[in-house]
Structures are given as C-alpha cells and as structure tokens.
Amino acid sequence: MSAGGFCKLPGGSVVVALTLPAPGPGEGAVRVLVHAVNRARALTRLRNLGLRAVYLRGNQHPPTPDEITAVLHHPDGLVWREAPDPTEAALWRSIRALKISPSGV
Template structure:
C-alpha cells in the first residue's frame, strides 16, 4: 500500500519511514510518517493503534534519510510526519517542518 523502508540503529532499535495517504479528515495528498520503535512490528503496531489499520511495510524501497532519523530521535513521542514531497517538482517545494502525529489525527478546526 505504501512506499517505505527502515533503518536499524546501532542500539538495535529501528526507524521506519512510510509514505501514506493523508487521512480524509485532514485533506488530500500523502504524508511521510517516521516512527522510532524497538522493531519493525512495534513501529507498525504504533501506527495501527492510532487508527491507521491498513499499514504494511513491504520491502525497503524508501528508507528514512539521516535527517529523518535525527528528527524522530529528537522528538519526545518518536512519531512524526510531514507532507510527502511531490515527485514531479521536488526542488521547487519548500521543506515543511516535522509535526507530531497527533496534529495529523486531530479533526480540523472549524473557522467561523
């Protein structure tokens, strides 16, 4: 379902990166989710427990970059996301900051 991959850290833990479709309540497009966990199965379980039921990691086609690994290791939750870059014009898009996962799953605020 999603492009992704993982990197094993020297301490035995892993960082998993997945490109997922954005939840419908949060808009359209796709997001890049980075998870720090003890192993790949626990990383996917963390996402499934948040309501992302159809999350699977098949292969290692898009492993996390060193910058993504650093970002998730420095985040207290160990679970972050940002909008996935567009494949057609990656150099023209400004890089977005990493956000905590709860901001993705929170329902949008209605503006009056």
C-alpha cells in the same frame, strides 16, 4: 499502497518511514516516521492510532539521515509531514496534531 523502508540503529532499535496517501480529497501523500524497538512494534504503534492497513513490504524508501535525526529528537518518536516536495520545506509535526478534531472537541 504505502512505500517505505526502515533503518536499524546501532543500539538495536529501528526507524520506520512510510509514505502514505493523504486522507481526504485531492492528490498528495504523507510521510510518517516511527522510532521503536523493532519493525513490528513500529507498525503496531501506527495501527493503534487507527492506520489499520499499514504494512511494510521491502525497503525501497528507507529513512534519510535527516529523517532519522528528526524522529530521534522528538519526545514521542512518531512524527509526520506532507511528502517531501523539492520546491518547499515542510516541517515535521507531532502525530498528536492529527488526532485533534477541527471542532476542538
């Protein structure tokens, strides 16, 4: 189950933030931010990347102002990082980094 939320910007677009369980073994989570025209379009962008079971129910964990700034300044408008841990600062990464296979092919 994903936790997330959205924020409507003054221009009419939205920023959607989702916290998803990390793929693979072990504990952890990934925070994904998407900038799009509306919430449905944001979720469609994620589904087109292979995240088929992503839904936004409610607005319990909306994006913070820092997260909104990060996604607005990224050219793709789609970034991720490991879920925030108060003891360390993780950098935002492009979604393209997830699509590269370990073998480099």
